[in-house]
Amino acid sequence: MKPIWRKIALDSRELRISTVLRCGQSFRWRENEEGVWSVGYKGRVVLLQQDDKNLHYASLPEDDVDIKDVIDDYFNLKTSLKDLYAVWAEKDAHFKKMTLNQLAGIRILRQDPWETLCSFICSSNNNIKRISQMVENLSIHYGDFIANYNGVDYYDFPSPDKLADKTVEGKLRDLGFGYRAKYIQRTAEVIMSKYGGRKYVEELRQKPYLEAREALLEFTGVGPKVADCVCLMGLDKNEVVPVDTHVWQIAQRDYKVAKKYKALNKAAYEEVRDHFKFLWGDYAGWAHSVLFTADLNLEEQEVKKEEITDPLPAPKPTIGIKRELDEPVLDLPTKIPVKG
DNA sequence: AGAATACCTCAGCA
DNA sequence: ATGCTGAGGTATT
Numbered sequence: 001m002k003p004i005w006r007k008i009a010l011d012s013r014e015l016r017i018s019t020v021l022r023c024g025q026s027f028r029w030r031e032n033e034e035g036v037w038s039v040g041y042k043g044r045v046v047l048l049q050q051d052d053k054n055l056h057y058a059s060l061p062e063d064d065v066d067i068k069d070v071i072d073d074y075f076n077l078k079t080s081l082k083d084l085y086a087v088w089a090e091k092d093a094h095f096k097k098m099t100l101n102q103l104a105g106i107r108i109l110r111q112d113p114w115e116t117l118c119s120f121i122c123s124s125n126n127n128i129k130r131i132s133q134m135v136e137n138l139s140i141h142y143g144d145f146i147a148n149y150n151g152v153d154y155y156d157f158p159s160p161d162k163l164a165d166k167t168v169e170g171k172l173r174d175l176g177f178g179y180r181a182k183y184i185q186r187t188a189e190v191i192m193s194k195y196g197g198r199k200y201v202e203e204l205r206q207k208p209y210l211e212a213r214e215a216l217l218e219f220t221g222v223g224p225k226v227a228d229c230v231c232l233m234g235l236d237k238n239e240v241v242p243v244d245t246h247v248w249q250i251a252q253r254d255y256k257v258a259k260k261y262k263a264l265n266k267a268a269y270e271e272v273r274d275h276f277k278f279l280w281g282d283y284a285g286w287a288h289s290v291l292f293t294a295d296l297n298l299e300e301q302e303v304k305k306e307e308i309t310d311p312l313p314a315p316k317p318t319i320g321i322k323r324e325l326d327e328p329v330l331d332l333p334t335k336i337p338v339k340g
Numbered sequence: 341a342g343a344a345t346a347c348c349t350c351a352g353c354a
Numbered sequence: 355a356t357g358c359t360g361a362g363g364t365a366t367t
Contacts, residue, residue, distance in 0.1 A: 024362060177349085223364045
C-alpha cells in the first residue's frame with residue numbers, strides 16, 4: 001500500500017513542521033529517516049513532508065477525502081503568520097529583537113480537544129520525552145488500531161469511554177504514568193458519567209475563554225497552566241498565554257513583569273498572562289510560542305558555545321616550557337561516549 | 341488567603 | 355557505580 005502524495009503550496013516561513021511538531025504542543029508525531037512525519041489521527045495515518053515551497057501530504061487509507069481539510073484545520077492554515085508577526089514586532093521591541101525579524105514558521109496547532117486535555121494532564125511537572133512516551137502508550141493500549149505503515153503500527157488516540165474504567169488507573173501506573181494515572185482515569189470517568197462524552201470538551205470551543213477555562217479546572221489534574229494550554233492549543237483561545245516556569249522567567253527577566261511576586265502564585269500567574277495579552281493582542285498565545293522557541297534556541301546556542309570554546313582553548317603560542325606544567329588545561333571533553 | 345510539601349518516573353549528571 | 359536533581363504543575367495541608 002503506497003500512499004498517494006499531494007501537496008499544498010506553503011512557504012516554510014508560514015509553517016515549519018520540524019519545529020512545530022516537536023516544540024511541546026503535540027506529542028504523538030514521529031519522524032523517520034527521510035524526514036517524513038506521521039501520526040494516527042481520527043481514523044487515518046497522516047503523512048507529511050515539507051520543503052521550502054510545499055507541504056506534501058498523504059494519508060492511509062487512501063480513500064480519505066477529508067485529509068486536506070484535516071491538515072488545513074490542524075495547522076490553522078487560514079491564519080497567516082506573516083500578518084501577525086508584523087503586529088507583534090511593531091508592538092514589542094524585545095520580541096522583534098529576539099526573533100531577528102525572521103519568520104520561523106512557528107504557529108499554534110488546532111488539536112483535538114479531548115486529546116489535548118489528556119496530553120496536558122500528562123505534561124504536569126514532566127518533560128517532553130516522557131510526555132510523548134505516555135501519550136503514545138495511551139494510544140497503543142487503549143486506542144483503535146488504524147494501519148501498519150513501514151513496519152509501524154498506528155493507533156487513534158482513545159476516546160474517554162476507553163479510559164473511564166476503574167481498572168485504567170492501575171494499568172497506567174504500570175505503564176509509568178505515576179500519579180497522573182488517576183488524573184487521566186478520573187477525568188475520563190467524569191466526562192463520561194457527568195457530561196456524556198468527548199463532545200462536551202469539543203463544545204468548549206464555542207464558549208468564551210474564561211468560561212471554557214472554568215470548565216476545564218473542574219477536572220482533577222487540571223490547574224491554571226494545563227487549562228490554558230488546552231484553551232490555546234485545542235479550543236481556539238488564541239489570546240491565551242499559558243504561564244509555565246519558563247514563561248514566568250522570561251516575563252520577569254525580559255519584561256520586568258510581576259517583579260513583586262516571589263513565586264508563581266495565582267495573582268502572579270494572571271498578571272503575567274494578562275500583561276502579554278495586553279501587549280501582543282488577540283493572538284498573544286501565538287506570539288508566546290514564537291518567543292518561547294526563540295528563547296530555547298538561544299539557550300541551545302549558549303550551550304553549544306560552551307561546548308566548543310571550553311574543552312579546547314585556542315592553543316596559545318608556547319612561551320618557554322611553561323606549558324608543560326599546565327596539562328590539566330587540555331583536559332579532554334568528559335563526554336566521550338562510553339559504551340558497554 | 342498564601343505558602344510549603346508530597347507526588348511518580350526517568351534521564352542526565354556527578 | 356549509586357545518588358541526586360529537575361522536568362513547560364497540581365492537590366493537599
